[in-house]
Amino acid sequence: xxxxxxxxxxxxxxxxxxxxxxxxxxxxxxxxxxxxxxxxxxxxxxxxxxxxxxxxxxxxxxxxxxxxxxxxxxxxxxxxxxxxxxxxxxxxxxxxxxxxxxxxxxxxxxxxxxxxxxxxxxxxxxxxxxxxxxxxxxxxxxxxxxxxxxxxxxxxxxxxxxxxxxxxxxxxxxxxxxxxxxxxxxxxxxxxxxxxxxxxxxxxxxxxxxxxxxxxxxxxxxxxxxxxxxxxxxxxxxxxxxxxxxxxxxxxxxxxxxxxxxxxxxxxxxxxxxxxxxxxxxxxxxxxxxxxxxxxxxxxxxxxxxx
Amino acid sequence: xxxxxxxxxxxxxxxxxxxxxxxxxxxxxxxxxxxxxxxxxxxxxxxxxxxxxxxxxxxxxxxxxxxxxxxxxxxxxxxxxxxxxxxxxxxxxxxxxxxxxxxxxxxxxxxxxxxxxxxxxxxxxxxxxxxxxxxxxxxxxxxxxxxxxxxxxxxxxxxxxxxxxxxxxxxxxxxxxxxxxxxxxxxxxxxxxxxxxxxxxxxxxxxxxxxxxxxxxxxxxxxxxxxxxxxxxxxxxxxxxxxxxxxxxxxxxxxxxxxxxxxxxxxxxxxxxxxxxxxxxxxxxxxxxxxxxxxxxxxxxxxxxxxxxxxxxxxxxxxxxxxxxxxxxxxxxxxxxxxxxxxxxxxxxxxxxxxxxxxxxxxxxxx
Numbered sequence: 001x002x003x004x005x006x007x008x009x010x011x012x013x014x015x016x017x018x019x020x021x022x023x024x025x026x027x028x029x030x031x032x033x034x035x036x037x038x039x040x041x042x043x044x045x046x047x048x049x050x051x052x053x054x055x056x057x058x059x060x061x062x063x064x065x066x067x068x069x070x071x072x073x074x075x076x077x078x079x080x081x082x083x084x085x086x087x088x089x090x091x092x093x094x095x096x097x098x099x100x101x102x103x104x105x106x107x108x109x110x111x112x113x114x115x116x117x118x119x120x121x122x123x124x125x126x127x128x129x130x131x132x133x134x135x136x137x138x139x140x141x142x143x144x145x146x147x148x149x150x151x152x153x154x155x156x157x158x159x160x161x162x163x164x165x166x167x168x169x170x171x172x173x174x175x176x177x178x179x180x181x182x183x184x185x186x187x188x189x190x191x192x193x194x195x196x197x198x199x200x201x202x203x204x205x206x207x208x209x210x211x212x213x214x215x216x217x218x219x220x221x222x223x224x225x226x227x228x229x230x231x232x233x234x235x236x237x238x239x240x241x242x243x244x245x246x247x248x249x250x251x252x253x254x255x256x257x258x259x260x261x262x263x264x265x266x267x268x269x270x271x272x273x274x275x276x277x278x279x280x281x282x283x284x285x286x287x288x289x290x291x292x293x294x295x296x297x298x299x300x301x302x303x304x305x306x307x
Numbered sequence: 308x309x310x311x312x313x314x315x316x317x318x319x320x321x322x323x324x325x326x327x328x329x330x331x332x333x334x335x336x337x338x339x340x341x342x343x344x345x346x347x348x349x350x351x352x353x354x355x356x357x358x359x360x361x362x363x364x365x366x367x368x369x370x371x372x373x374x375x376x377x378x379x380x381x382x383x384x385x386x387x388x389x390x391x392x393x394x395x396x397x398x399x400x401x402x403x404x405x406x407x408x409x410x411x412x413x414x415x416x417x418x419x420x421x422x423x424x425x426x427x428x429x430x431x432x433x434x435x436x437x438x439x440x441x442x443x444x445x446x447x448x449x450x451x452x453x454x455x456x457x458x459x460x461x462x463x464x465x466x467x468x469x470x471x472x473x474x475x476x477x478x479x480x481x482x483x484x485x486x487x488x489x490x491x492x493x494x495x496x497x498x499x500x501x502x503x504x505x506x507x508x509x510x511x512x513x514x515x516x517x518x519x520x521x522x523x524x525x526x527x528x529x530x531x532x533x534x535x536x537x538x539x540x541x542x543x544x545x546x547x548x549x550x551x552x553x554x555x556x557x558x559x560x561x562x563x564x565x566x567x568x569x570x571x572x573x574x575x576x577x578x579x580x581x582x583x584x585x586x587x588x589x590x591x592x593x594x595x596x597x598x599x600x601x602x603x604x605x606x607x608x609x610x611x612x613x614x615x616x617x618x619x620x621x622x623x624x625x626x627x628x629x630x631x632x633x634x635x636x637x638x639x640x641x642x643x644x645x646x647x648x649x650x651x652x653x654x655x656x657x658x659x660x661x662x663x664x665x666x667x668x669x670x671x672x673x674x
Contacts, residue, residue, distance in 0.1 A: 042449065086636065089643035095388055095449055099586060100639050104632030110625030220625075225457050231450055271468065275461035278454045282440075291445035 005264050008137045012263045015141025016256020017249050018148070019214040023048070023223075024255075025151045025248035026206030027230035030076070030199035032241050033158060035234055037195035038175035038188075038301030042098025043083045044203050045227030046105020051076040051207025053113040056218040060121040065212050068121065069147070072208035073201045079105050080200025084193040094303055102227070116218045124212045145213045147205055152245065154202060159241040171195055175299030203227070225278065232281040235288055238297035254280045317645055322591050325641040326605070329634035336629065342620050354615030355608025361615075363498040367569070368581075369607030371396070373506030374561035375585025376592065376599045377513060378434060381554035382448070383594040384517060385547045386530035389437055391452030392558040393582025394459030395430030399559025400566040401463050402429035404482040404573035405471055407489060414488025422489055423563045430559015431552040433459060438551030442544040448551075460578060467573055481574035491568035502564035507600055509557055514596040526550055558582060580628075584610070587635050606631070 027044055034041045041047075054075035059068025083101050087094045127149075130142025162168035174181045174191040181188050206226070211218050233251060237243035258273035288295055330351075334344030355365050378392035403426040412418040437455060441448040466482075473483040491500050517523035529536040529543045536543045562577060570576050588606055592598035613627040 082636070086639060089640060091642045091645055092639050096590070097639055099388070099390055099449070100590075100632070100635035103583065103587065103628070104636050107625060107628035107630070107632030111623055111629040114623035114625065225453065228450065228453055232454070269465060269469075271461045271464040275458045278457045278461075281454055282446075282451060282458075285446045285451065286440070286444050289445045289447075291443060293445070 007135060009260055009264045011135070011137040011141040012260035013253055013256050015143075016260055017253035018142070018144055019252070020255040021248045021252025022145045022148050022151060022209045022213070023206035023226050024230065024233060024251045025155070025244060026147075026209065027203045027227055028233040028237065028244040028248055029151070029154055029158060029241055030080075030201070030203030030206070031230045031234045032199075032237065032239060032244055033162075033171075033202065034080075034192075034196045034199035035302060036162060036175045036239060036299055037171045037192045038178060038299050039084070039087060039094050039192050039196060040098065040231065040302055041080065041083055041196060041199060042095060042228065042231060043079065043101030043105060044098075044200075044230055045223065045225065046102040046109075047076045047079050047200050047203045048105075048207045048210070048223045048227040049109040050079055050105040051204035052211045052222050053109040053116065053207075053218055054204070055208035056116050056121050056211035057112065059123075059212055060116060060119055063122055065122045065124045068212055069124070069205065069208045073204040076204025076207065077197045077201040080196045080203075081193065083200070084196035087196075088189045088193070110220050113218050113220070117220075120217070121212065123216055124208070126213070145209055147209055147213070151205070155241045155245050162241065172299070175301055178301055203230075229277060229281050232285055235295055235298075236281075236284045238295070239299065240297065251277050251280065318593065321641045321644060322593065322602075322638060325637040326591065326634055329630065329637045332633050332637070333626075333630045336633075337620075337622065337626065340622070342622065347616070347620065347622075350615050350619055351609065351612045354612025355605075361608075361611055364611035365604060365608040366499045366503050367607075368610045369603045370500065370502040370506045371561040371565055371581040372585055372588050372603035372607050373503075373510055373599055374557040374564075375582050376588035376603055377509060377585075377596060378430075378554040378558035378582070379586050379589035380592065380594040380596055380599060381513060381550045381557070382434070382438070382547075383589065384530045385526050385550035386533065387438065387441065387547065387551065388449045389434060389452045389551065389554065390449055390586050391434065391437060391454075391456035391459075391582070392554075392585050393578070393580065394452070394456030395433045395555040395558035396562040396565075396582045397463040397577055398433050398459050399426035399430040399562030400570075400573045400577045401466055401471075401482075401562070402426050402559070403563035403566045404485065405466070407485060408471065408483065412486075412489065414486060418486075418489050419491065419567065422485070422567060423560055426563025426566075427556040427560040430562065431556035434555025434558070435548055435552040437555075438548045442547055456582065463573070463578070464575075467575070471573070473572065476572075476574070479574055479576075481572040484572045485567060489567060490571060491564060500564070500568035502561075502568050505560065505564060506603070509560075510596040510600050513553075517596065522546075522549075558585070584631060587631050587638075590635065591638050 027048055031041060031044055051072035055068040055072035058071030059065050079101060083097055086092055086097045125146045126143040127146055129144050130139040133139055162172060170186055171191060174188045178188045210222050229251060233244065233247045237247045254277045257276050258270050261273060262270055330348065334347055337347055338344045354361055356362060375392040375396060378395060379389060382389040403422045406422050406425045412421055433455065437448050437452040440446040440451050468480040471482045472480050491502060493500050517527065525541050526546050529541060529546045533543050561581065565577055566573055584606055588599055588602045592602045609627055609630055613624060616622045616626055617624055
């Protein structure tokens with residue numbers, strides 16, 4: 001490969017990490033908040049797809065990307081509220097509910113999204129961070145989603161709120177010991193409802209990034225497991241909102257390997273390279289999980305802790 | 308009512324109620340799009356069970372659903388929630404299509420048994436990997452199985468569009484078609500292929516095995532309480548692995564049968580979500596292999612009616628997915644009614660001013 005190709009490849013990788021990583025960041029932040037309250041939300045995959053279609057539909061109908069982003073967040077919160085309500089029923093398990101909401105969110109999104117496959121919607125503005133460079137590849141790579149700064153700010157805000165506020169303490173207590181929270185007179189059900197809804201609203205921003213920035217259109221394949229990978233990302237980030245940023249960047253980069261190689265004319269094994277994020281997730285799980293032990297930093301009440 | 312009778316009534320009644328409620332809700336949702344719900348329900352029934360043509364279509368779809376549902380039901384009996392049947396199915400189909408390219412196979416029953424067997428083996432190993440990750444590394448099987456499903460689909464596409472591609476398949480990359488002698492035919496000249504028999508037999512066999520063999524009993528003990536199982540000396544890990552492998556083998560067999568009976572080669576038509584619909588089938592059937600049979604036929608029917616809904620009412624093809632999603636949510640919600648004390652509820656409705664029983668402590672009573 002020539003030097004230009006190397007630059008193009010690295011630019012495509014970095015650009016891909018920035019573009020693909022943003023949905024990962026929002027979904028993992030949402031999942032992190034939900035799990036801190038002691039509940040796992042596997043339904044975030046459904047949330048992501050539904051909010052993606054809500055964002056696209058909202059932006060298409062109103063002509064404003066901002067309205068689309070708000071729609072996405074609301075749709076995410078609404079579907080997550082359903083998750084929280086179902087989970088608070090007796091005998092209902094949050095993993096099974098997550099699977100149900102994954103299918104329900106996708107079904108609803110595909111049903112509502114049929115008329116939206118062709119049209120174009122106004123997009124979220126791009127921040128041209130690469131204007132200093134002469135190279136068009138670098139300039140294209142550093143066109144950054146305007147929601148990215150919001151995501152970074154949210155990570156810091158959630159980290160601060162969980163660590164240093166009364167609200168954060170209550171959420172963490174509900175996640176570590178529901179009995180302790182109950183003994184102090186808090187309603188665990190209500191704490192988890194709000195955390196799950198808040199997590200859904202944040203994850204909805206990830207859905208908006210999918211349809212309103214990259215890939216920038218609605219199709220039924222718009223999300224392929226990002227919502228689910230988020231669950232593993234949170235384990236990798238050891239339930240820290242700050243570490244979610246690095247985790248999201250890493251996974252964004254992994255997801256960009258296939259398209260980046262294709263962009264420099266290396267087409268072999270395109271589908272194999274697309275499996276890299278899933279394999280990476282598995283490897284991380286293998287490295288971090290121990291049978292019979294809680295993962296480091298894991299809230300005590302999580303049902304994903306086996307045995 | 309006698310407790311056993313009440314139990315049976317609840318076991319059958321609640322899912323039936325949930326399915327009816329989801330049809331009702333589906334009708335309401337669709338009516339917002341200007342479709343008459345009565346017409347919708349009528350067409351849904353006609354497209355699924357209205358005439359012999361629809362029955363053939365329904366049964367053709369029910370066959371793989373039974374097998375992919377077993378991929379959820381068997382691990383569930385050992386206490387695992389495995390949702391990656393789609394991965395086992397596509398790998399089963401791929402292995403079935405690839406074997407004749409690697410080895411010269413005899414035609415007829417022997418060759419057919421070989422291609423189906425290799426499909427089942429591929430699926431079984433894939434889901435056994437999920438069980439092994441759970442048993443030896445403590446990795447949540449729900450997450451890992453779904454991640455592995457995405458990996459399997461990637462592998463499938465790589466092989467079908469790359470090394471195994473039939474160069475003459477231009478628009479739709481496929482492997483070379485199976486030889487005529489390796490295909491599964493229809494039963495008595497119909498479109499319903501022998502895969503349906505495989506599905507029904509597998510469901511019945513596993514039902515008997517779970518109920519009345521030592522293996523079945525031990526597996527159910529492990530699923531009920533792993534610690535207790537280990538205390539009485541059961542090899543819990545081995546039983547979990549076996550349940551996963553058998554479930555995966557069923558899903559792999561489903562893929563092999565789809566290739567040998569319907570598509571004749573491995574191509575993208577195999578990835579239509581039978582693995583995911585199988586999760587719903589198993590949950591409605593409460594992971595009971597016998598109940599899987601009628602539920603698979605019902606959901607196969609909904610799938611078969613999908614194209615009729617599309618043609619006659621202009622509904623998107625995803626409307627069946629929506630119905631499935633609603634049904635899944637309501638099935639889980641119906642679990643909450645299982646313990647309900649109906650007499651107390653009835654009394655409360657009759658005397659709204661009466662003293663209310665204190666609410667149960669905030670619920671973490673999960674299944």
